[in-house]
Amino acid sequence: TGLEAVPAKRIALVSIFPEMFAALTEYGISGRAVRDGLLEVRCWNPRDFTSDRHRTVDDRPYGGGPGMVMLAEPLYQALTAARAWAEEGGAGAQSIYLSPQGRQLDQDGVEELSAAGNLVLLAGRYEGIDERIVETLIDGEWSIGDYVLSGGELAAMVLVDAVTRLIPGALGHDQSAVEDSFASGLLDCPHYTRPEEYRGRSVPEVLLSGNHEKIRRWRLKQALARTEQRRPDLLEGLELDGEQKLLLEEIRRQRRA
Numbered sequence: 001t002g003l004e005a006v007p008a009k010r011i012a013l014v015s016i017f018p019e020m021f022a023a024l025t026e027y028g029i030s031g032r033a034v035r036d037g038l039l040e041v042r043c044w045n046p047r048d049f050t051s052d053r054h055r056t057v058d059d060r061p062y063g064g065g066p067g068m069v070m071l072a073e074p075l076y077q078a079l080t081a082a083r084a085w086a087e088e089g090g091a092g093a094q095s096i097y098l099s100p101q102g103r104q105l106d107q108d109g110v111e112e113l114s115a116a117g118n119l120v121l122l123a124g125r126y127e128g129i130d131e132r133i134v135e136t137l138i139d140g141e142w143s144i145g146d147y148v149l150s151g152g153e154l155a156a157m158v159l160v161d162a163v164t165r166l167i168p169g170a171l172g173h174d175q176s177a178v179e180d181s182f183a184s185g186l187l188d189c190p191h192y193t194r195p196e197e198y199r200g201r202s203v204p205e206v207l208l209s210g211n212h213e214k215i216r217r218w219r220l221k222q223a224l225a226r227t228e229q230r231r232p233d234l235l236e237g238l239e240l241d242g243e244q245k246l247l248l249e250e251i252r253r254q255r256r257a
C-alpha cells in the first residue's frame with residue numbers, strides 16, 4: 001500500500017505518569033497505528049532527570065499560595081531529550097503544553113497540529129509548571145476545553161487520539177468515508193446495526209433499501225438537522241454547498257409543518 005514507506009509520526013510525551021499512556025499504545029486506533037508502524041509514542045519522565053535522593057520534581061510557589069509548582073530543570077532536561085528524539089532524521093517538531101490557558105482544540109486545530117509534523121506534548125501536574133519553561137521551550141499552549149484537570153495527561157491523550165486518526169492508513173479504508181461527513185464540520189448522523197427491530201423500535205427504512213444515493217442524502221440531511229438543532233453555531237461557520245442548502249430548506253419547511 002506504500003504506507004510503510006512513509007516515516008512514522010513521532011509523538012513524544014513528557015509526564016511523571018508515563019504508564020497512563022498505555023491507553024494510547026495498547027488500545028484501539030492508536031494502538032493499531034503503533035503496531036502498524038504509522039505512529040511512534042515515547043515518554044520521558046522528569047523524575048528521571050532529578051539528582052536528589054527523593055527525585056523531587058516540584059517545589060513551593062514563589063508568592064505563596066496552595067499547592068506546588070513543577071521545577072523547571074527536570075522539565076527542561078526531559079523536554080530537551082524528548083525534542084531531540086522528535087527531531088531525529090531532520091523531522092520538524094512542535095512542543096505543546098496542555099493547560100486551560102491554551103487555545104481551545106477543535107477539528108481545525110487538530111488538522112493544524114497534524115500538519116505540523118512530529119509533536120512533543122508536555123503534561124503538567126500539581127498547580128502547574130514554572131512559567132520560564134513555557135516561555136523558552138513551548139511553541140504552543142492548547143486546551144481541550146474549559147475545565148480543570150488534575151494533570152495534562154488526559155488532555156494530551158485526547159490530542160494524540162484526534163491527530164492519529166488523520167494519519168493516512170490509521171483508520172483503514174472502511175471508516176474513511178465516515179470521516180468525510182465528519183470533516184465537513186457537521187455533527188454525525190444516527191447509526192444503526194442489527195437487529196432490524198429492537199425492543200419495538202425499528203431501523204429507518206431508507207437504511208435497509210440498499211439505495212446508496214438515497215442513504216447518502218438521508219445521512220447528510222440527518223447531520224444537517226442535528227447540527228441546526230443542537231449546534232447552530234457550527235452551522236453559522238460553514239460554507240454549505242448547493243445540496244446542503246436545499247436539504248436545510250427542506251428541514252426548515254418540515255419543522256414549520
Ligand SMILES: NC(=O)c1ccc(N[C@@H]2CC[C@@H](O)C2)nc1
Nearest residue numbers: 098099124128143144149151155
Ligand atoms: N482543559 C485542559 O486541556 C487542561 C489541561 C491541563 C490541566 N491541568 C494541568 C495540571 C497542572 C497544569 O499543568 C495543567 N487541566 C485542563
